[in-house]
Amino acid sequence: MNKVILVGRLAQDPEVRYTQSGKAVASFTLAVNRFGGQGQNSADFIPIVAWEKLAEVCGNNLTKGQRVLIEGRLQIRSYEANDGQKRRIAEVVAQTVEFLEKKQQPSGDNENIDVNSFGKDVFPDEEIPF
Amino acid sequence: MNKVILVGRLAQDPEVRYTQSGKAVASFTLAVNRFGGQGQNSADFIPIVAWEKLAEVCGNNLTKGQRVLIEGRLQIRSYEANDGQKRRIAEVVAQTVEFLEKKQQPSGDNENIDVNSFGKDVFPDEEIPF
Amino acid sequence: MNKVILVGRLAQDPEVRYTQSGKAVASFTLAVNRFGGQGQNSADFIPIVAWEKLAEVCGNNLTKGQRVLIEGRLQIRSYEANDGQKRRIAEVVAQTVEFLEKKQQPSGDNENIDVNSFGKDVFPDEEIPF
Amino acid sequence: MNKVILVGRLAQDPEVRYTQSGKAVASFTLAVNRFGGQGQNSADFIPIVAWEKLAEVCGNNLTKGQRVLIEGRLQIRSYEANDGQKRRIAEVVAQTVEFLEKKQQPSGDNENIDVNSFGKDVFPDEEIPF
DNA sequence: TTTT
DNA sequence: TTTT
DSSP: OEEEEEEEEESSOOEEEEOTTOOEEEEEEEEEEOTTOOSTTOEEEEEEEEEHHHHHHHHHHOOTTOEEEEEEEEEEEEEEOTTSOEEEEEEEEEEEEEESSOOSSOOOSOOEEEOGGGOTTOSOGGGOOO | OEEEEEEEEESSOOEEEEOTTOOEEEEEEEEEEOTTOOSTTOEEEEEEEEEHHHHHHHHHHOOTTOEEEEEEEEEEEEEEOTTSOEEEEEEEEEEEEEESSOOSSOOOSOOEEEOGGGOTTOSOGGGOOO | OEEEEEEEEESSOOEEEEOTTOOEEEEEEEEEEOTTOOSTTOEEEEEEEEEHHHHHHHHHHOOTTOEEEEEEEEEEEEEEOTTSOEEEEEEEEEEEEEESSOOSSOOOSOOEEEOGGGOTTOSOGGGOOO | OEEEEEEEEESSOOEEEEOTTOOEEEEEEEEEEOTTOOSTTOEEEEEEEEEHHHHHHHHHHOOTTOEEEEEEEEEEEEEEOTTSOEEEEEEEEEEEEEESSOOSSOOOSOOEEEOGGGOTTOSOGGGOOO
């Protein structure tokens, strides 16, 4: 069991890139307010990654400031930093995104997108294009 | 909503330290197997932090290899690295730890520890002694 | 671990009653749309119960149709039906209610209410006044 | 979002039946201890339902007393009681079952079963053979 | 680096 | 019994 459930607002528009094998990857930061937090340091800015169809849905439908609910898993990924050091980054791999606010065009009430049927979690780390 | 639920095994014995104000802080890494993961790279090693009474319970009752269920929240914390750079680290602040295996002494079936009544999340980042 | 997380809309205004010992209890039904559900049978109508301070907050701030996120636990409660039969009912005992929509008066952005510090789950079943 | 996460022990062996269209359905009761509960009334006995491949896995691998983690959704289902009355029952439709104890044959450490790829939640209520 |  |  590796389950993360977050409600927050996009700190930025999603960026969509593509792996060498052509899979879409969306990434953005989610600002999650801390309960009881006050002042300006009262949010966690959590890196989110989405894959394939869900990535495209995020890229096409989410914008900065929008409130969403994200269900996913917490992943620790290794990468090589600019100084040649190996470093680790934590990010939430989204499996479901529920829009709690609409962007512009209302597309029915049930704005759930579920990526479960799209082979989540089967991508090797090395493929990630960033 | 900032909710994390993990089932995994301690990758190491917990370390317990104390803040300047005397609060206990336990930290350890949890190895969470990836579903469908194969080979040796198939786990996420997730940093866990527990505070106060829960920290002491962890320090006194958990050992490397033990399987636990952890409920908490995902926190992004800033710190200054050795090279003077500001860096960010993600960790799970435990709110509840459920022992899925006993260490030695069986203490009933319901080994839940809930730190909710001990003022979780009220500590400033700077106080963390590591 | 007994964890329930729901996002839905109040199917009715909350009812607030009081136990003999004076504790407030709020109850209402939450309509949770089924993902992929179509037509009129596409929601689960889930009984929610909240206690004490959280009950009062619900009674004072929630109205029919409002969208909320509820975190709680699933409880099976026995009661005697009108025909004298013993019957069982399932309900979600709310621990946290997050308002995803405001009612009327905006009261800051962080509308979380957390009942954790109010002795949740310590009430015997018999005390429930309904 | 309709998410339930439970850790408990099977109160009975699973029963596996088949719908008219040939789909497997497993059902059993899960005993979930209440945190802080004392005495013999300190557990909730929660009805669980699993479908198709997950149903078969449950039928073949789970026995009374075994400890499992279940992730699913909370469903309210209508049925006609023996006295002709329409009644409602709550049950958890399992989506993932994680074995926290082995039955007999050790099958690796990662005993997750995920039914996500098997069309969960697409079955009409009427088809349920009980 | 950041959201309301 | 029910929400949008």
